[in-house]
Each structure stands twice: as structure tokens, then as C-alpha cells.
Amino acid sequence: MTYTIIDTTLSDPLARPLLDGLQVEYATRYAEFRPNSAALASEELVRYPAELFAPPEGAFIVIVRDGETVGGGAFKRYDATTAELKRIWTHAGERRQGLARRVVQELEARALRQGYRRVYLTTGFRQPEAAGLYVSAGYERLFDPSIPPEVHFRLPFGKDLLEPGRTDSLSDLVQLEPLGQR
Template sequence: MTYRIIDTSPLEAVAKPLIDGLQWEYATRYRDHRADSEASAAQELARYPAALFAPPEGAFIVLVRDGETVGGGAFKRYDARTAEFKRVWTRADQRRQGLARRIVEELEARALSQGYRRVYLTTGFKQPEAWGLYIDSGYVPLFDRSIAPEVHVRLPFAKDLRKPFSTDALDDLRPREPPGEHR
């Protein structure tokens, strides 16, 4: 099967399956933890203007197979040297084929070419597949792993793109608030 990476915007039709898929995923995974999980998921996906995911400070990509969007992801500026990954997703029937890793690698390459040295991201406590992907891809957990994930709510990870697996340049990205608090 042939896959193509397309640079786009969350406002384009090719991105709609990614946005819709993420909204469904967030709503269903967190249904037991949020009173109105569908509204909460929609609000999360609308939280950032599309312009934040456009070059030169951001990127939004989709992975297309046979004319269908089957994955994608994005980043925006976190600070002058750090990209913040958002919206990394693979369609359920396309998982466990290395596509999410390919999306992460494509985003990392774009972040490096746009001058970023590090990546910061958060994922939810009900997304263990994402934790595994990020850890296997060299991301450092920035939370206390001895505490139950649901206490943290959002699980932050980071990676030094120039020195993978190094933690020297990541300390300022560690959360300052107690577990369960988030911005």
C-alpha cells in the first residue's frame, strides 16, 4: 500500500477525517470521566486557531492511503526552541502498522527544519498506546510514573531532537503544578 504525507490545514477537507476521528476517540475514551465528553472533545479540538498549525511556526500533516485520510498530526510553537505536538492520530483499522511512528518522525523532521530543537507534548491518561509510541520514539516522560496516570490527567513528554534520550535540555518543560492541574 502506498501512503502519502500531505501538508495541509485543519480547516481543509482532507483533515476532516482526522478531526472527526479524534473527536470520537476523545469522547468515547473519556466518557466515564467527563460529564459531557462529546462537548468536551469538541471544545478541545477547537481550542487552538488553525493558524497556529501553519508554517513557519507550525505544521499540520495528514497521511493518505488510496485517497482516504488514515492518520496525521500537527505541531505549534511552544517556545522559541520547542514545538508542541498535537492531534497525532491513526484511524483504528490502520493501527499497529507503524503509521503513528511515521507521523511522529515526519513531524519531528518538519520541526527540526523549522528551527526547533525540542518537542513537548501531552497525552491523556486513557491513551496507553500513545504513551508506548512516545516512549519507544525516545520521548522522556515528564511526570512521576509511580503515580496513577489518571491523577495526572494529562501526561507530558518531551524529546531533545538533537540528542534523543538526553534529558539535559528538558527540565524547564516539567510541570510546576501538582498532578491533576493543567493549563
């Protein structure tokens, strides 16, 4: 199978499967914790203006196979030296094949080229596969893992792109309190 990585925008029709897939994923995974999870998922997906995910401060990519979007993700500026990964997604039928890791690697490479030296992200407590991906890709947990993940609700992670494994450069990103529901 041949996969093509395309730098694009949120308004590109190639982005629609990613956004629709995230909408369903967020709504269904958190339905028992948020009675209005479908509406909240929709709100989350339009929370940030599309231009934040475009160069020079952001990026948005999709992975296409046989003309269909099967994965993708984005980043936006978090601060002057930090990119924030968002919207990492892989089609349900394409999971466990390394596509999400490829998306993360591609976004990290773009972030470095755009002058960022570290990456920040959050994932939800009902997304253990995502948390596992980030840990295996060298991201540091920026939360207290001894606290049950549902207390945190959102789980923050960080990575120094210039010196992977270095944690002191991430200290200002560490969450002192759980990121509860908002």
C-alpha cells in the first residue's frame, strides 16, 4: 500500500473524513461522562480558527491511500518555542499499522523546520491508545500518573525536539493540578 502525505488546510475536502472521524470518536468515547458529548465534540473541532493550523506558525497534514484520507493531524503555536499537536487521527480500519506514529513524526519534523524546539499536546483520559503512542514516541507525561486519569480528564504530554528525553526543558509545561472537565 502506498500512502501519500499532503500538507493542506482544514477547508480542503481531504480534511473532512478526519474531522468527521474525530467528531464521532470524541462524542462516543466521552458519552457517559458528558451528556451533550456530540455538541461538545463539535464545539471542540471549531474551537480554533483554521488559520492557526497553517504555516508559518502551524501545519495540517493528511495521509491519503487510494484517494481516501486515512489519517492526519495538525499543530499550532503554543508559545514562541513550542508547537501544540492537535487533531491526530487514524481511520478505524487503518489503526495499529503505524500511521499515527507517522503523523506525529511528520508533524514533529515540520515543527522543527518552522523553528519550534519542543512539542506539547493533550489527549483525553478515554484515549489510552493515544497516550500509549505518545509515551512510546518519547513524550513525557506532564501530569501525575498516580492520580486516576479520569480526574485529570485531559492528559498533557511534552517532548523536547532538540534533545529527546530531556525533561528540564519542559518544566514550564508541567500541570500542577489535574486538567479537569471544562
